[in-house]
Amino acid sequence: STAYSTISQDFDKLRHVLDTLTPGLVFASDATRFARAIEATVAADVKVVLGTGSIEGRSTVAFSDLLATSATPAVDAAHGAITADSIAKFMFTSGSTKLPKAVIVTHGMWAANLQQMNQSMPVLAEEPLVLVDWLPWNHTFGGNHNFGIVIYNGGTLYLDEGKPTPKGMAETIRNLREIAPTVYFNVPTGFEVIAQTMKTDAQLRKNLLSRVKMFFFAAAALSQPIWDSLFESAEREVGERIVMNTGLGMTEGCPFCVAVNSPDVQAGDIGVPTPGLELKLVPVDGKVEVRYRGPNITPGYWRNAEATRDAFDDEGFYCSGDAVKWIDENDLNKGLKFDGRIAEDFKLSTGTFVSVGPMRAKIIAACAPYVQDAVITGINLKEIGALLVPTPTIRTLSDLPESASLHEVLASAPVQQHFQQVLDKLSAESTGSATRVARAHLMAEPPSLDKGEVTDKGSINQRAVLQHRADVVNALHGGTLPGTLVPRH
Structure with missing residues (x-):
């Protein structure tokens, strides 16, 4: 890596x-x-x-x-x-709160998953692929999914030296002005910048949308306002929406497991299992965990018998730790929607259960396009708090020069006023302590890779941030953290 x-x-x-x-x-x-x-x-x-x-x-x-x-x-x-059981590679988990585990990827797993992708997303096999991709090959999204589909179907893979950071996205935008992909994959942070830039960048709209048949995001939730902005730019430029696809996967699934099967999709939807994969829905701690069994699921972790044993239930299903619920209980064919990570949910001191996944999605949507993620706080406390991870776009709110530090930007009156209004609106829409953000803080110190707070694909890990920033959380809920916002009603 x-x-x-x-x-x-x-x-x-x-x-x-x-x-x-x-x-x-x-x-x-x-x-x-x-x-x-x-x-x-x-x-x-x-x-x-x-x-x-x-x-x-x-x-x-x-x-x-x-x-x-x-x-x-x-x-x-x-x-x-080489046989189907021969090991093709090892893919390490992100190791956000523990040391990474080496996921065994066999030739059979990878081949099966690539065929599953083609059946779930036929567009991949309709014409030679052209990808413009920054995603790292040491991660399953870049190294198994995107690299794999080009090998399997044939096509061209342009290596994008950009990444979803303020400096890196400038390179990605430059590349997308020049090279038109047939399908485009990114994480939500990348799509946020692309959506904002396309509003005013005619060359980016013209080239990116000239032949792209599908957008696909993974690794985190994409807020509905960003989704809507991408649709608006496409309708303006080519007269129709570009299909936005997503799903749910994991390194242990090589990674493709579940994907949407309809253009009528909303933020949070993940869809139905890919062909040949069995799903088992199991009640766990008041939620429903999705478990997997099929040809694309790993046999286990290299040189880690204990972790392998703990990862599978007595019927051989891999226990993902992901919670799901039906998009429409009256029409199960619409599939599933993501309901957070079971291990991230917690209770307030009142005994009220907080569902972190939906809460994060709601906050990110309300703060779009200025917030990348929200770390939910309040474990064993009386109320919910939120540590907000800003996007580069937040600088446009401040009216400060480019030379201003992020601390100065976040402390500026326009930024504070905007987020005060957002917090007031969220408070007004809440239905009780389990859905009300009682205090929030914009984080000037970026998440740390060494501490496992962020992965190399840009995903924020809730537990790692809470663990390493316990003093910030305590100050937030103790009323001593500078820049803390609280609802005015």
Whole structure:
């Protein structure tokens, strides 16, 4: 993982990855970029292959030398020995609150899932694919899903050096002005910036919408206002809406498991199981957990028998920890909608149960396009709070120069006034303590990758933020946190 190797400062997760896999060879594309991580984590007896450069004091092999190696019959023999049960790769979980686990991905799993995707999304096989994609290959969305569909169906994959950050999205927008994808995948943070930019950027609208047949988002919830904005731009430019697809997946499912099956879809809908996958809905702690069994589900975690045993129930279904409910109880063919992570839900000190997933979605929608995510607080306390993770767009509210710090932007009168109005509106619409945000705070300190508060695809982990920012949570609910907003009624 580039994030573990270049962004991380302590390399704890990278060291754990290497200890788990005990590789005989480690490849790095650039010696200068990865030398520090290699020196900190790779044992001296492990062969290191470099795309460019060298590491002082360490024996390495040039990748060009490997490419010059003549193939022998052993290559064909190894290829011929591959079966459906052969391991294709290991994909590590994000490790947001614990050290990452190595998910076993077999050739059979990956092949089955790619065929499942084609049957759930026929557009993938209708014409040669063109993707413009930033998603990291060490994550299942980029490395199994997007990379896989191009290999399976044929097409062109342009590597986008952007990412869903203020600086990175500028590169993504530039690429999408030049290269027109046939389908486009991103996380909600990326779609938020694209939706905002398309309102005023005619070249982006013209090129991005010229031949795209489907948008697809995953990894987090996309707020309905952003969804609506994408539809409005498409109707304005090409006279019709571009299909927005989404679903529910996981690294252990390779990742595609559930997807919407109708154009009449709303934020939070995830749809129906992909062909060949069995779902079991199990009541857990007042919610309904979705469990999976099928050809795309992992056999377990590498060198972690305990985690593997705990992940499956007595009928062999993988326990996802995701809660779902029916979109329409009178028409089950419409499928399911996401109802949060079971482990994230909690009770107030009054015994009132708080459903975090729907609460987050409601807050994000009300704050769009200025908030990426909301961390819900109040475990064993008398009321709900929210730590708000701002998007770059929030700067447009402040009327401050670009040189202003994020602290200054968030503390500015226009920003505070806007979010005061949002909080007042949310309070007026609440039905009780389980749905009322009693206090909120805009976070100037970005989530930390090293602490597991954010993954390399930009997803915020609730439990990790609550764990590492306990002092902020205490100050928020104790009334001593500067910049705290409370409803005026």
